[in-house]
Amino acid sequence: MSEITLRNVSKIYGSDDAAVNNINLDIKDGEFMVLLGPSGCGKSTTLRMIAGLESITAGDIFIDGKLINDIDPAERDLAIVFQNYALYPHMNVAANLAFGLKLRKVPKDQIESRILKTANTLGISELLTRRPRELSGGQQQRVALGRAMVREPVAFLFDEPLSNLDAKLRATMRTELVKLHNDLGTTIIHVTHDQVEAMTMGDRICIMRKGIIEQVGKPLEVYRNPANIFVAGFLASPPMNLIEGSFEQEGDSLKIEVSGITLTIPAHFANAYGNVHSRKDVILGIRPEDIYTDSNDGRYTCMETQVVAVEALGPETIMVVKLPGGKEISARLDRSFRAPIGSALKLYADIERMHLFDPETEKAIVAR
Amino acid sequence: MHKGLLKRLLPHVVLLVFSSAILFPILWMLRVALTNKMNAYQIPPVWGNPNFNNFIEIFADNSFMGYFVNSLSIAIGTTLIALPLAAAMAYSFARYNTGGLPLRLAVLSSQMLPPVILVLPLFSLFLKASLLNTQTGMIIAHITISLPFLAWLLVAFFEGDIVIIEQAARIDGATRLQAFLRITMPIMAPGLLAAGLLSFILSWNEFLFALILSGPQTNTLPVGLSSYQSHRGVDIALLSAAAICAILPVFILLPLMKKHLIKGLSLGAIK
Numbered sequence: 001m002s003e004i005t006l007r008n009v010s011k012i013y014g015s016d017d018a019a020v021n022n023i024n025l026d027i028k029d030g031e032f033m034v035l036l037g038p039s040g041c042g043k044s045t046t047l048r049m050i051a052g053l054e055s056i057t058a059g060d061i062f063i064d065g066k067l068i069n070d071i072d073p074a075e076r077d078l079a080i081v082f083q084n085y086a087l088y089p090h091m092n093v094a095a096n097l098a099f100g101l102k103l104r105k106v107p108k109d110q111i112e113s114r115i116l117k118t119a120n121t122l123g124i125s126e127l128l129t130r131r132p133r134e135l136s137g138g139q140q141q142r143v144a145l146g147r148a149m150v151r152e153p154v155a156f157l158f159d160e161p162l163s164n165l166d167a168k169l170r171a172t173m174r175t176e177l178v179k180l181h182n183d184l185g186t187t188i189i190h191v192t193h194d195q196v197e198a199m200t201m202g203d204r205i206c207i208m209r210k211g212i213i214e215q216v217g218k219p220l221e222v223y224r225n226p227a228n229i230f231v232a233g234f235l236a237s238p239p240m241n242l243i244e245g246s247f248e249q250e251g252d253s254l255k256i257e258v259s260g261i262t263l264t265i266p267a268h269f270a271n272a273y274g275n276v277h278s279r280k281d282v283i284l285g286i287r288p289e290d291i292y293t294d295s296n297d298g299r300y301t302c303m304e305t306q307v308v309a310v311e312a313l314g315p316e317t318i319m320v321v322k323l324p325g326g327k328e329i330s331a332r333l334d335r336s337f338r339a340p341i342g343s344a345l346k347l348y349a350d351i352e353r354m355h356l357f358d359p360e361t362e363k364a365i366v367a368r
Numbered sequence: 369m370h371k372g373l374l375k376r377l378l379p380h381v382v383l384l385v386f387s388s389a390i391l392f393p394i395l396w397m398l399r400v401a402l403t404n405k406m407n408a409y410q411i412p413p414v415w416g417n418p419n420f421n422n423f424i425e426i427f428a429d430n431s432f433m434g435y436f437v438n439s440l441s442i443a444i445g446t447t448l449i450a451l452p453l454a455a456a457m458a459y460s461f462a463r464y465n466t467g468g469l470p471l472r473l474a475v476l477s478s479q480m481l482p483p484v485i486l487v488l489p490l491f492s493l494f495l496k497a498s499l500l501n502t503q504t505g506m507i508i509a510h511i512t513i514s515l516p517f518l519a520w521l522l523v524a525f526f527e528g529d530i531v532i533i534e535q536a537a538r539i540d541g542a543t544r545l546q547a548f549l550r551i552t553m554p555i556m557a558p559g560l561l562a563a564g565l566l567s568f569i570l571s572w573n574e575f576l577f578a579l580i581l582s583g584p585q586t587n588t589l590p591v592g593l594s595s596y597q598s599h600r601g602v603d604i605a606l607l608s609a610a611a612i613c614a615i616l617p618v619f620i621l622l623p624l625m626k627k628h629l630i631k632g633l634s635l636g637a638i639k
Contacts, residue, residue: 053535074541084529086536090554099550100540147540 002064002154002187003029004050009059011045011211019045021211022059027189032181034202035191038234042211043191047157050189051080063154074103079148080157083164085140087132093119093143094128100151118150121180138169149180155187162197174200195235199223207231229362232285232355238318240285241329244359247280256356258284259325263301263351282365285355288318291331292348300348305329307339321345394615401608408605422609432610434585435592438503439614442588443571445507450514451564455556457515458522459548462531472523475516486512487580494581501583509581510571517570518563525559526552562629565621572617589614 004027011020020042027033035043048054050061052073061068068076079100088096094115101111119125122142132140141161148156158177162170178201181188192198198205199219207214207222207230215227226232232240245258254265263284292300305321308328312335319331319339331347339345356365400408402418426432457475460466467474478486490509491500499505530552537547553560575590582591593614596607 051539053538072543073535073538074543076539078539080536080539082532082536084532086529086532088533088537088551088555099537099542103541103546147536151540 003027003062004155004187004189005062005065006046006050007060007062009046009049009061010057011042011049011054012057018057018211020049023208023211023213025206025213025216027187030185030187032178032188032190032201032203034198034205035189035208036193036195036198036202036205036234037208037214038193040210041208043193043208044159046208047080047159047189047191051078051157052076077151077154078157079151079153079155080159081141081144081148081161083160085132085144085161085164087140087143087147089132092129092131093124093135093146096132096143097128097147097150100147104151114150114152118146121149122146137164137166138173141165141173145180149184153186155189158188158190158192160192161190162192163194177201195237199235207234209234225364226285226355227364229283229285229357232357232364236287238288238330238332240287240355242357243284243286243323243327243329245282245284247282256282256284259323259327261303261323261325263349263354266352281359283357283359285357286329286349286351287353288330288332290350290353291329291333292350293333293337293346295348296350299350301351303347303349305345305347307341307343307345310338310341312338319345319347321347397608397611400605401612403605405603405605408608422605423613426606426610426613431592432596432613435587435589436613438506438582438586438592439572439589442503442506442510442586443568445503446510446514446571447564447567449507450511450518450567451560453511454515454518454522454563454567455560457519458526459552461519461523462526472520476520478512478516479520483513483576487577490577491580500581501586503586506578506582506586506588509577510574513574513577514567514570518567521563521566522559525556530555558628562625565625565628569618569621569625 004025006023006025008022008024009020010018010022012018023042023046025033025046035046037043045054049056052068052071056069063076063078088099091099097115097118098111101114106114115128116125119128122145124139124142124146127135127139127143132143135143141164144161162173162177165173174197177188177190190197190201202219204217205219205222206216209230215222215231217225222231223235226235226240229242233242243258245256248255248257248262253267256263256265291303294300295302303323305323307319308322309320311318311320314335316335317333317337319333319337320328321331322328357363358365399413401422402420403414403416404419404421407414407416461472490512494500494505494509497505499508533555534547534552537551538544542550572588573590574588575594578588578591579594582588589610593607593610596602596610
């Protein structure tokens, strides 16, 4: 149980640009925090600084209000699960679990009971006498998790622990980890580049890019209100369609022209945007799931498009279409929907759910 | 169909030619060593009763036993000193990046020079330090060959997956020393063993340094063999027996080393 706080934390390797650049993050007691971002965004480096495996170039890290910058990793009482598990290959599973407890001089009978308890929880009781190389990837993963759990650390650090598993096992482990977190209530920091993991597992997501934090928030909050173009384009698959356009003032109504289509911004909406200049450039964001094949009694805005590609995924059909101005966007449609490639297609956008971004600052223009 | 067969056969034919080129002299040597002195020179070969008389004779001969013991003690001495030093050096390179790339290259560069360039200054140094014709001198000389080579080999081991495993141990609560002794060392054991065997073989086979720096009391097997003479002059059968004895340790150790070298490199890796 612990609170982890990062204050103006930076990591600079040699003369390179900062791998982590002056980040601030408050992870609450018992929270499942996901650090999400593309490779090289600094999420793993951040985790390793918390663990003590990387030195901190600048800033402070606190656990429960205690400064830990100069505390040896062995003394931080954190547990980490690595991507490739890093089990001790020369020890059997039981010895792997016992290693940390022995170092902490836990009494022998207690070590045994804790190993058994952990092994039962994770369903690895039959594997206790096996060596890591005799285990499948999924089993190794459980053992690595067990090694972390058995010590009852103040917080768990997960460094992409699911990315070496096959898709089916990964989905199972996702739910199991969430269940485990609910049972244990221990603070977890989970690093991943997989946005499905982030959406489904995290209490909150911290999205990073190039060493800085782009947005922190609850998964659905971040999905509904991306703070900038990067977050909008990173979360969900297929991601939000981002189309360059410009504002047009026509009498009382504010319109946006994007790729050969003119969209009228709803009146109550237009007010919220305040006094935007006519001709001002803007980036319109609309999620593929906010595009439909019917107009919902005229409430949605019609777009004349041409079909470029059809991805029938089974549960849904992803349609890639070209707007009159040439811009390609994707739409998430009903699984039964089909249209020949090259054919003309009328699609309807729920303009109420659009997002607008400033092309210069890349930030969302209005947070609704 | 025919093309496929040819494609599969061709590599084997090529390999057969090359391996017989290497194996033939050794097999011939074995034949000579096992025959008596009369038949040794016969061409076409005469297959008399094979026997071990030549081997018995050379081991009864003091000078050969001397070479053998010299080689053994120098090779073991070299390995016992070079291996821990190389391990420490490699660990320091791998974990602390000691000296950076320049030092690593400097270590390797000593291996790039022709040995004959190193042996002459070594000779004059040993002359001043009275190390010529001593086992200590020979061990020092062989360490200069082994150490850089072993360090280079072991750096690769220390930089592998073991880094993460060591970190896991550190997070588990181990101090640096505990992680090194209880995790790194046991996992590295096959790699260290392979490196040790390699060091032994390097020293055992080394000729040039031994030729220049050793003397009558410290001649190693390669030097001894090159001038092996019995009281009746050069005896090809005895010489063959001696040569077989000289290469035997290498024949025994090489497969062992190969096994551990691969194990050392792949241990700790995800299968």
